Amino acid sequence: MVKARKYVVKQHFVGAPKRDDYEIVESDLPPIQNGEILVKTEWVSVDPYIRAYTSRFPVPFDQFSFQVGLVEESKDPRYPVGTRVMSHKGWCDYSIINANVANSPFDMLYKLPDFKGLSSSLGVGALGMPGATAYFGFLEICQPKPGETVVVTGAAGAVGSLVGQIAKIKGCRVIGFAGSDDKVNWLEKDLGFDKAFNYKTVDVQKVLKDAAPKGIDCYFDNVGGEISSIIISQMNDFGRVSVCGSISSYNDDLTNLPKATILQVAIVMKQLKVEGFLVSRWRDRWPEAFADISKWIKSGNLKTREHITEGFENIFDAFLGMLNGDNTGKAVVKV
Template sequence: MVKARKYVVKRHFEGVPKRDDFDIVESELPPIQNGEILVKTEWVSVDPYLRAYNTRFPVPYDQFSYQVGLVEDSKDPRYPVGSRIVSHKGWCDYSIINANVSNSSADIVYKLPDLKGLSNSLGVGAVGMPGATAYFGFLEICQPKAGETVVVTGAAGAVGSLVGQIAKIKGCRVIGFAGSDDKVNWLENELGFDRAFNYKTVDVQKVLKEAAPKGIDCYFDNVGGEISSIIINQMNDLGRISVCGSISTYNDDLSKLPKATILQVAIVMKQLKIEGFLVPRWRDRWPEAFADLSKWIKSGSLKTREHITEGFENIVDAFVGMLNGDNTGKAVVKI
């Protein structure tokens, strides 16, 4: 018998998630049946969408998220013992998975891509869901052209840091906004952003006019709020905006969200395209993204950085820290 632990959300978050919003539940897993695999979790991902989706499910529910795990027992020939898989089983140390049974689009199970010697943790980062989010959300929606100016908010996070680098690979000029001077230095000095700014200490409207005197062609929006209104009002004609998230409001009361400057005048007069997306839209094409992302990482044109927390018992701290912007790059937990 295998003893397993998992985090169960026992009440919906109010404001910042707290440790006592969760129970850690222990159980003995039964022997696996035909078609099932026993997976030992190695890496767990903490991402903003876990906060955004919290109220969509009745409590209690098992805390989902992407994870990389090692197959320790198998009755599914596609996933032999010793292979590694990516699933959405979330914050647990062991799980039993039947890849033939899917109750929702989130029941994803696939073999970890061949990372060619890179850390397996990239399977929940740059060569996982966040990588696919950056790749398709930017390239498919913004359709950038060489020489265009791209702005990214949340630019030092898991997705934003990749979007900016993909934009550079495609020959664009890139401006990023992040929440600390250290992050700004990382974006400019290591990732090759043309300009980066600490949105907490600058006049966003003023620095944008100086950094992008000819306007903005593409905007990848991770944060929402007033900063997005300012950026959208400085877009060029036929500009494209990809809306990935709104992390600036995830901990706010949904009935009392902050007001932001109206956008309709800019949208109409500049004929802007604004499109929100969820990355499962391109699920069948994820391997295409992973092939390009892996190639870019190996060639050195795409740099990855991880903010690693160790220990099953520290997942909540890692989650809250990520929401607070403590991480530079992808926040992951080593189990």
């Protein structure tokens, strides 16, 4: 008999998530049936989308997120014991999965490919959903050309740090915005961004004019809010904006969101393309992204950094820390 623990959301978040919004539930898992596998969680991902999506589900519900786990028992020949799998089973230490049953659009299960010596934790990072998000969200929507100027917000996070490096690989000039001087140094010195700025301490309008005197061609938007309005107002004709998220407002009251400068004048007069996306759009093509990203990591052209928290009991703290910008690179929990 396996004892399993999981985080259950018992009330919707009001403002920043609170520990009291969760209950940790322990239960005995039943024996697995034909077609099922028992998975022991190894790595749990904490990402901004979790905060954005939780209000869509009636409480109580099990907290979802991507995770890498190891198959400990199997009654599905496609997933023998010892196989590492990626699923969306979330904040739990054990789970039973039936690959033939999808209870929601989020349900996902696939074998982790052989990372050839790289950590399996990358399965929830650069070689998982965040990597696919950076790859397709930037390359498919922005379609960057060598020599163009690219701006990335949330540039030191799991997705933004990859977007900036992919832009450099594609021959672009890259400007990043992050929330601390340490992150700015990491972006410039380690990742090769041409310029990076701490948005909390600079005049964004002024530093952008100085750093991109010829304007901006592509903008990868992770944060929304007024900083995005300023960046979009400095874009060149036919500029492209890929809208990945709006982390600046995820904890705000959806009925009373902060106001940002009107964008329509810039969008019309400069004939900009502004497109939002969900990475599931390219789900059948994710292996393309992982093949390229893996090659870039091994060649040294792309660096990955993880902010690792240890312990099942610390998943919530890791989640809150990520929303507060405590992480540099991918926030991940080792269970």
